[in-house]
Amino acid sequence: MKMKNFILFLFACLILHSDYLYAQNAGAGSVDRMHRDVALLASDSLLGREAGTIGEQMASDYISGQMKQIGLLPKGDSLGSFLSPFRMSYPVIFKEAKLMVNDIDFKHIEEFGATDLSSQGNITAPLINIGRGINNSDNSNGDIQEKIRGKIVVIDIAYRQRNAENPEVLSHIISNIKSAVLNGAVGIILHNSSRKPTENLLFGSPFTESLNVPVVYIARLPYNKIAKIKTATCKLSVEIDRSISKPANVVGWIDNKSSKTVVIGAHYDHVGITRSRTGADKTPQIHNGADDNASGTAALLELARWAVNNESLKYNYIFVAFSAEEKGLFGSKAFCSLPWISPSNIVYMLNMDMVGRLGCQGDTMSVLGVASSPAWDGLLDKTAHPGFSLKRINGAPAFSDHAPFLKKGIPVIYFTTGIHPDYHTPKDDTELINFSGMTELIGYLREFIRSAEALPEIPFHKINPLQHTKAYIQTF
Ligand SMILES: [Zn+2]
DSSP states (O other): OOHHHHHHHHHHHHHHHHHHHHOOSTTHHHHHHHHHHHHHHTSGGGTTOBTTSHHHHHHHHHHHHHHHHHTOEEOSSSTTOOEEEOOOOTTSSEEEEEEEETTEEEOBTTTEEEOTTOOOEEEEEEEEEOTTOTTSGGGOSTTHHHHHTTSEEEEEOOOOOTTOOHHHHHHHHHHHHHHHHHTTOOEEEEEOOSSSOGGGGGSSOOOSOOOSSOEEEEOHHHHHTTTTOSSOEEEEEEEEOTTOOOOEEEEEEEOOSOSOEEEEEEEOOBOOEEOOSSSSOOSOEEOOOIIIIIIHHHHHHHHHHHHHTOTTOOSEEEEEEEOOSTTTSHHHHHHHTSTTOSTTTEEEEEEEOSOSOTBEEEEEEEEEOGGGOHHHHHHHHHSOOTTSEEEEESOOOTTSTTHHHHHTTOOEEEEEOOOOTTTTSTTOOGGGOOHHHHHHHHHHHHHHHHHHHHSSOOOOOOOOHHHHHHHHHHHO
């Protein structure tokens, strides 16, 4: 966008924003509350709410406090808590890793990566390749144990058992690594000689332990460079960022004693302190993420304030503020892996991500995921939306928290005011949020939620991948 256009765009947003200052209508209370929530979440003191940082914790504290005040019941992991922590895995907690065999220097992430089992460490030791590990018939003679003491050990994770389930394969790999470590291995390099992508199990798995040596995986082609080497010196180091703690979703609910539950979600994390996506200035700056997605979080709380006092609602409602969306939907994926999240008890999932810029793409609110249920079109026809026009998009690409629900066969509906030039830049600030537009959305969603309860059922329909691609192009 040219600078002149950009200034006009900013100006347009400011005019829209000033609406709220003078709005003394019925929605004024709602405008004030959402303004307060966004201003707080998107203030510099929360340092951009990066998942796993103190800024994220401050945000989750605030959201928990609001949920409590609203009167939602806590649905976190421990009694009385709204917090549901989860483990965020590679590449997030691994800062840097180095692998050098003789003078071959392998490229981190491209050619090898630290697995979720790895500890921190920096070692130089001789290399030994022990095929498929100590516990394997390749190595039935006992002196292998003697040979690996003090060495960095190369193990093949190929698993020859047919139809083996993932947990079985994983426990085989782990027991192999553990035996090597027990026998004095100081580092482990894994590779896979089979065609099955067994290595996927080593990343993003819910391991509860890490071993006390660095454990890396090296990809097929780079492994070939060392496959034939008999003796070598190996340097292996893995750095872990210990300042990153466990992020947490914030979960509250309304128990209407129904067998059916609706999930309403919005992510509250943002990208933290980083270099701007645009512009020449490459010094790290706080990214406040007022639109992305303090706006959705404020809308989530405002909907909860309405729903908790609405005795005509018959389903249960879960309000979840997801974390680590920006890192790769870790929060919503963790939430969806809870055993009770299934199409049989979740009626639908409503997602709000970037809902604060009504007016910056005309008066249009985009609604995605329309093809995930044949019920949505009729419902959208019936629900009046005087303040904006609705752009219906059938697909719902995997860039926000509805995606893991869709994968589980749960109908989704995702509202957004769309992308704008301030997206993922330090300019995404509270001053540019259109709070009266957000209030219009809240009014609309109340109607939507009520009408959805009146439907006999909301069947799931699988979305064609081409529709997702089309939706991606339409939204960006
Ligand atoms: Zn977002």
